[in-house]
Amino acid sequence: MEDHDKDDDRLHRIRHSLAHVLAQAVLELRPGSTLGFGPPIDDGFYYDFILSEPLTEDDFPALEKKMKHIIKLGQKFEREELPKADALARIDEMGEPYKREYAQELIEKKGLDQLTFYRNGPFLDMCDGPHVDSTRELPKGAFKLRSVAGAYWRGDSDNAMMTRIYAWAFESKEQLEAHVKAYKDAIARDHKKLNRELDYFVVDDIIGKGLPLWLPNGTVLRDELEKYMRELEFHDGYDRVATPQLAKTELYHQTGHLPLYAEHMYPFLELKEKVETEEGTHEEVRETYALRPMNCPHHHRVFAAQLRSYRDLPLRLAEYGQVYRYEDSGALSGLLRVRGFCMNDAHIYCTEEQIETEFLKVMRMIEQLYETLGLKDYYFRFSTWDPEDPKGKQKYVDNPEAWATSERHMRAAMEKSGLPFVEVKGEAAFYGPKIDVQLKTVTGREETVSTNQLDFAVPQRLGLVYRGADNTEHHPFCIHRAPASTHERMVAFIIEHFGGAFPTWLAPTQVIVLTVSDAFREYGEQVVARLRKHFVRAVFDQSSETMGKKIRNAVTQKIPNVIVVGEREQEDGTVTVRRYGSRDQATVSLDAFERDLLERIRTRALDRVDWES
Numbered sequence: 001m002e003d004h005d006k007d008d009d010r011l012h013r014i015r016h017s018l019a020h021v022l023a024q025a026v027l028e029l030r031p032g033s034t035l036g037f038g039p040p041i042d043d044g045f046y047y048d049f050i051l052s053e054p055l056t057e058d059d060f061p062a063l064e065k066k067m068k069h070i071i072k073l074g075q076k077f078e079r080e081e082l083p084k085a086d087a088l089a090r091i092d093e094m095g096e097p098y099k100r101e102y103a104q105e106l107i108e109k110k111g112l113d114q115l116t117f118y119r120n121g122p123f124l125d126m127c128d129g130p131h132v133d134s135t136r137e138l139p140k141g142a143f144k145l146r147s148v149a150g151a152y153w154r155g156d157s158d159n160a161m162m163t164r165i166y167a168w169a170f171e172s173k174e175q176l177e178a179h180v181k182a183y184k185d186a187i188a189r190d191h192k193k194l195n196r197e198l199d200y201f202v203v204d205d206i207i208g209k210g211l212p213l214w215l216p217n218g219t220v221l222r223d224e225l226e227k228y229m230r231e232l233e234f235h236d237g238y239d240r241v242a243t244p245q246l247a248k249t250e251l252y253h254q255t256g257h258l259p260l261y262a263e264h265m266y267p268f269l270e271l272k273e274k275v276e277t278e279e280g281t282h283e284e285v286r287e288t289y290a291l292r293p294m295n296c297p298h299h300h301r302v303f304a305a306q307l308r309s310y311r312d313l314p315l316r317l318a319e320y321g322q323v324y325r326y327e328d329s330g331a332l333s334g335l336l337r338v339r340g341f342c343m344n345d346a347h348i349y350c351t352e353e354q355i356e357t358e359f360l361k362v363m364r365m366i367e368q369l370y371e372t373l374g375l376k377d378y379y380f381r382f383s384t385w386d387p388e389d390p391k392g393k394q395k396y397v398d399n400p401e402a403w404a405t406s407e408r409h410m411r412a413a414m415e416k417s418g419l420p421f422v423e424v425k426g427e428a429a430f431y432g433p434k435i436d437v438q439l440k441t442v443t444g445r446e447e448t449v450s451t452n453q454l455d456f457a458v459p460q461r462l463g464l465v466y467r468g469a470d471n472t473e474h475h476p477f478c479i480h481r482a483p484a485s486t487h488e489r490m491v492a493f494i495i496e497h498f499g500g501a502f503p504t505w506l507a508p509t510q511v512i513v514l515t516v517s518d519a520f521r522e523y524g525e526q527v528v529a530r531l532r533k534h535f536v537r538a539v540f541d542q543s544s545e546t547m548g549k550k551i552r553n554a555v556t557q558k559i560p561n562v563i564v565v566g567e568r569e570q571e572d573g574t575v576t577v578r579r580y581g582s583r584d585q586a587t588v589s590l591d592a593f594e595r596d597l598l599e600r601i602r603t604r605a606l607d608r609v610d611w612e613s
C-alpha cells in the first residue's frame with residue numbers, strides 16, 4: 001500500500017508494479033514475512049518488510065531470479081474495491097497487521113468507505129495503483145535490486161524496525177545501466193571516500209566537531225586555489241586586507257545581525273579585565289566578543305577607517321577570511337557542512353555608475369576560474385526582490401526605489417556578459433539582489449558554488465560614506481562576492497570533480513621520482529632537488545619496493561607525473577616519464593621535461609593525459 005499521486009505515466013506504473021513483484025518474491029523466499037509500504041521513488045522503488053528470517057544483499061540474485069520468473073508468467077493485475085468492513089476482513093485474512101493499521105486509519109481519519117486491492121497471481125496488496133496490465137509488460141533487464149536498509153514503520157522510531165529493500169527501475173536497460181554507472185561514479189568520487197585514500201583533511205574530536213584540520217595534501221589544494229584567486233584579484237585591482245576572526249558583539253548589533261542571527265553563531269566569549277583609570281584606580285571592564293560568522297562587517301570597518309573620496313572608488317577589499325557558524329552537529333558532514341570555513345571574500349565599494357562594470361568584472365572572473373578548472377556545465381541564477389511577498393517587510397529592506405535601481409544595473413550587466421541566466425523572483429538577499437552560479441557536477445547534481453551580491457542597504461545602515469565630486473557625502477553600494485566559494489566547499493567540489501586525479505598545477509605531489517635500483521639514487525635525488533628549486537612539489541620514492549609496485553603506488557596516489565631513472569637516464573641526463581592515465585612512457589632530456597612541466601604549471605593546464613579536451 002502506498003501514498004499515491006495519481007500519476008499515470010508509464011514509468012510510474014512500472015515501478016509500482018515491480019514493487020508488488022518484489023514483495024511476492026520476498027514472500028516466496030521468506031514465507032511468513034509481513035508487509036509495510038512499497039512506493040515508487042525517484043530512481044526506482046522500495047518495499048518494507050518484517051522478515052521471518054533476515055535477508056542480505058547476497059540474496060539479491062535469488063530474489064531477482066524469482067522476480068524475472070514472475071514477470072515471465074504474465075500475471076494480470078486485477079483491481080478490486082471492497083466496502084470497508086469487507087476490506088478489513090480481507091486484510092485480517094491476509095494476516096497483515098501493518099496494512100490493517102493503515103486501512104483503519106484511512107477509514108477513520110480520511111473517511112474512506114471502500115478500499116482498493118490489487119491482485120497479481122497469488123499476491124494480494126491493498127493499493128490504489130496504477131499498475132501495468134500484466135507482469136509481462138515489465139521490462140525485464142531494466143531493474144536491479146540496490147540495497148537493504150533498516151527503516152522504522154512510518155518513519156517513527158517508537159515503531160517496529162522493518163527491512164527496506166531498495167531497487168532501481170527504468171524503462172530500458174540502457175537507462176538503468178547509465179543510472180547505475182552515475183551512481184557508482186558518485187560514490188567513487190565522494191570527497192569523504194577519496195579523503196580516506198588520499199589524506200586531505202581530518203576531523204578530530206578534541207579540536208571540535210565541524211572544524212577540519214587540513215593535512216598537507218589538502219593544504220596544497222587550498223594554497224593553490226588561493227594563489228590563483230589572488231592573482232585574478234590582483235589583475236582586477238583588488239587590495240588585500242587582513243582582519244581578526246572575532247569582534248565585539250556590539251558590531252553585530254550595529255549591522256543588525258544580532259539578535260536574530262545569534263542562533264547561527266558560536267556562543268559568545270566574555271572578557272573581563274582590570275584596567276587602570278587616569279586617576280590611578282582600577283576598574284573592571286567587561287567585553288563580549290563573538291567569533292565572526294561573516295567577514296563583511298570587518299571590511300566595512302576598514303572602509304570606515306579612512307576618509308574616502310569618489311576618487312578612491314571602486315575600492316575592492318579582498319581577504320580569504322575565516323568565519324565560524326554554528327550548525328547542528330547532526331548536519332555536519334566532511335568538508336561540505338562544517339562549523340568553521342575560510343571564504344574567498346571581497347567587498348567592492350562603488351558608486352551607482354560603477355555597478356555594471358564591477359559586476360561584469362566579477363562575472364568574468366568566475367568564468368575564468370571555471371574555465372581553468374574545466375567546468376563547463378553551469379548557468380547563472382539571478383535572484384530578485386518580490387514586492388508582493390507577504391513577508392516582504394521582514395524579508396527585504398523596504399526601499400522599492402533602491403531595489404529597482406540595483407536590479408536594473410545587474411540585469412544590464414548580465415545581458416552584457418552574454419552568459420546564460422535565469423531570473424528567479426523572491427530569492428534575493430535581505431539587502432539586495434544576487435547572482436548565484438548553478439553548476440552541474442560530474443555526477444549530475446546541481447550545486448551553488450559562486451555568488452555575487454549587490455548590497456544597497458548595509459553601507460547606509462552603518463553610515464559608510466565617501467565624499468562625491470559635488471563635495472557632499474554619499475553612501476557607496478557594496479558588492480559581496482565569492483567566486484571560489486569557501487576553501488571547504490571548493491576543495492570538496494574539486495576533489496569530486498577531478499576524482500582526486502588533479503592536473504599538475506593543483507596536485508599535492510606533482511612529480512615522483514623512482515629509481516630502478518639504489519645505484520641511481522643520487523641521480524634521482526638530483527632530479528628532485530632541481531625541480532624543487534623551481535617550486536615543483538617533487539618527491540623521491542624512498543621505498544625498497546619493486547619497480548612495478550612503486551609505479552602502482554604512484555598511480556594509487558594519482559600523482560600526475562611519474563619519473564623513472566636508471567643507468568641509461570643517468571648517463572644521458574634524461575628521465576623516463578609516465579603520465580597519470582596513460583600506460584605510455586617516453587624518455588626525454590631532463591631539460592625538456594622541466595621546460596614542459598613548468599609551462600604546464602605556469603599556465604595551469606588541464607594536463608591529464610586521459611582528459612577529454
Ligand SMILES: [Zn+2]
Nearest residue numbers: 016127128129
Ligand atoms: Zn501498488
Ligand SMILES: [Zn+2]
Nearest residue numbers: 295296347480
Ligand atoms: Zn559580505
